[in-house]
Amino acid sequence: MALDLPPGPLSAQNQAYFDTCLEKLGFVPNVLVAYAHDDAKLSAFAAFYNDLMLAPSGLSKLEREMIAVAVSSVNRCYYCLSAHGAAVRRLSEDPVLGELMAMNFRAGDLSRRHRAMLDFAVKLTETPHLIAEADRAVLREAGFGEREIWDVAAVAAFFNMSNRMASAVDMRPNPEYHREAR
Amino acid sequence: MALDLPPGPLSAQNQAYFDTCLEKLGFVPNVLVAYAHDDAKLSAFAAFYNDLMLAPSGLSKLEREMIAVAVSSVNRCYYCLSAHGAAVRRLSEDPVLGELMAMNFRAGDLSRRHRAMLDFAVKLTETPHLIAEADRAVLREAGFGEREIWDVAAVAAFFNMSNRMASAVDMRPNPEYHREAR
Amino acid sequence: MALDLPPGPLSAQNQAYFDTCLEKLGFVPNVLVAYAHDDAKLSAFAAFYNDLMLAPSGLSKLEREMIAVAVSSVNRCYYCLSAHGAAVRRLSEDPVLGELMAMNFRAGDLSRRHRAMLDFAVKLTETPHLIAEADRAVLREAGFGEREIWDVAAVAAFFNMSNRMASAVDMRPNPEYHREAR
Amino acid sequence: MALDLPPGPLSAQNQAYFDTCLEKLGFVPNVLVAYAHDDAKLSAFAAFYNDLMLAPSGLSKLEREMIAVAVSSVNRCYYCLSAHGAAVRRLSEDPVLGELMAMNFRAGDLSRRHRAMLDFAVKLTETPHLIAEADRAVLREAGFGEREIWDVAAVAAFFNMSNRMASAVDMRPNPEYHREAR
């Protein structure tokens, strides 16, 4: 990244996390490397992220990644579009879906559920002050429960943070992402 | 909040956290009440937040709150402007500073350090894809070190998440904030 | 203000106006001090303003102040948010209402009348070229008569002038406003 | 206009004003007809307007009209572009200058003075919250004195009001404007 903040000593837990990444992915995602200058911040970030994206939810992991990419497209975040675009391709086994999310999700033929989910995520990204009960109503009508609406919002909100963190410190995606699941 | 997600059972740690809030503030901030529908999410949020805003940093707690309010002003977040506006007033013992941050920080006579800090935070909020090395250079010239730049970015990025979470679920500020430190 | 235009000699009428301000408010609002470099301009401004905000109207004085603050929030005008935010707090005897107008009026539970009134004022502020018959129809359906629609428009339009005048010459709010009616 | 607010009885002074318009212009400008539903408002508007546009100033009448048109172009105000575009053509005896102001003043070869004047007026129109000392400094460097800066600001601010009033009530320009000084 563009800041001179080299990774510091890691706790055993975070070292194990990095080792697992290396083993499973072949690399440690650069976002984790960026946070590693401060072990406490890395822990807090990883805990928050893993609950958000991996814990049980009425949203599938793929749906959470679709939101991640659609939000990152609004914010034009190179890091997140690369990393989470790869995740959409991998989880969906549909390489074109990843492209669609990154380029313009409106240009494809999404289900009503997915269209409502992404419309909400993008409005929350672009004009959060205009989100109103009518927007939540559209999600309910598309079948989302209360907790699922929370989760749509939470994923969209998180990537508004993460996109900005990546831009602020110029995180660059690991090159492996570009080749994955094409 | 606008979602029907009542607080669930809390872990001992989170119950203690709520008790401390009640004791110290006289109320539990509604953002914590909102997350309390899921104890794990509350824990992850609180840990992340407390590291960000309270851990040792080259930024004072007041500076972190100033960033919070300036970002929330761009996003027009009623909850965060109320809660963190109160924090700026309290920590600075300068009620006018809280108003200035919420209304338009450019209209006051800030130090070069604070102006640079808030300009970066607001650019990161409005056009994250345009943040470039030149923007980090302005912070460095204003005396910010590498870790402090990280912290400016991290606080600004976080409130871009938190503002959106508040808008998404219609969090309302505890009324106590409006009266605090006037 | 940021221009070197000190107050000039005042006509008897304007001097009396200033004396009344001092007596009733304890200070002369800085906007009037700013115009006082030219007695004729001060007279024209005061006459226009007093007709707009104080003359009989189907809009209450509070409603006119609510429009003033909502428009000033769009334009991020520190002077007008401070001065007219205080007026909303004082006239409504509801300190929270002043905050809501300044931060994001959509985040509260306004009456249909007030929501329609502020939606019109804000659209007129942000995209005047898009105002159409349908926008006036919403006001009529919310119970506004023809003259009241004129008055909503006139107040919103005026603060689009006044906000810009304040920003152009860097008017600063009298400190008394910040403490008023909290 | 789109509101059902027919002209009411006029004071002798305002009737004389309308008679003068008819005599000199051949018509009463529709903006005055629109305000004539309330004689007091008409008086306040006319007094404010005439001081602004006709009183002695370091800005020529043409320069004030140029600002009026450039601001009205940003706000896409059909009434003001028509009426004040005609005024620019007439006062300058340069029909092309009126077109240039209405379409995009940057596309012509203006003097440094006029370019600075219009850049300030347009920035004040588009992003008033970003106007800063540096913007006033550009005007000073282009030869504008303190009072002239006030006048540039005052004209630009006024048309931000007037444009919105015209849009709000759907004022239509008198057809004579379109033919004038071509």
Added chain:
Amino acid sequence: MALDLPPGPLSAQNQAYFDTCLEKLGFVPNVLVAYAHDDAKLSAFAAFYNDLMLAPSGLSKLEREMIAVAVSSVNRCYYCLSAHGAAVRRLSEDPVLGELMAMNFRAGDLSRRHRAMLDFAVKLTETPHLIAEADRAVLREAGFGEREIWDVAAVAAFFNMSNRMASAVDMRPNPEYHREAR
């Protein structure tokens, strides 16, 4: 234009085209002079343009010119507003219609057909990524057939190119346009 690219040798066909312009219009439009630095580019542009604006279509030539001006108004293109504004005035024999298209087409009383046509053209100009089936449906309901929808889109899209070419190289309108058909 602002580039030092003088007209080069013209093919017989393009020379004849220029001669026809001189004969019929009294001048060669500066857009053609600008392309004349490269005879092949001039030929490709003229062929594309003439098919678009002059070939048989369910849109009248006037309608195509109306689209041209409304799009050029969004993009604030001095060249195209001047040249095609003149064309609207000439083809419609209604000088006011040309002004309306250039200033704000929403401020007039257009037919449903023309309003739908221009709303589509302007949305395609401002937010092409948001054009959806619902937008095409509005055109169909206003009586446009499939081929006519193509033609509305094609004219609007073309002027988004042409406006930018004019701005990029600072094309200036021939002075004759300003006087034409007033």
Added chain:
Amino acid sequence: MALDLPPGPLSAQNQAYFDTCLEKLGFVPNVLVAYAHDDAKLSAFAAFYNDLMLAPSGLSKLEREMIAVAVSSVNRCYYCLSAHGAAVRRLSEDPVLGELMAMNFRAGDLSRRHRAMLDFAVKLTETPHLIAEADRAVLREAGFGEREIWDVAAVAAFFNMSNRMASAVDMRPNPEYHREAR
């Protein structure tokens, strides 16, 4: 595409063009299929396009494709991002470069020449009315000659047309593009 305009009879020249596409690419690009409802329009489009993208120029074919993708990213055009993103990957033999152009060209380490070229293309796309001599000067300082500046502008302007045509009629990219040159 979303319009019911099936391909019509093709001229021998256009049929040969389609045959060549099939032979070389394995498919006919859907943009050509879309224009094929009218043989004359297809001819005009193909001639214009081929001169622009394939004729000799001081810009390499890769550079022209880079501009195409950067512009299409601003306009979020799914068709053009897919088709021309593939072209960047193929011509550069650098799959990551195609991703970078589509996502946010500012996030990579481009040469001064390429950065200037894309900055100009994107400003011309976003705010054509603000392009000024200073913008052309940056290109000249980066080594672009007069004709090359024309070509940068011409490619950027063209994709502002083509992006809108694709969105207007809902062109979908041939699936082959997604897999190409990964």
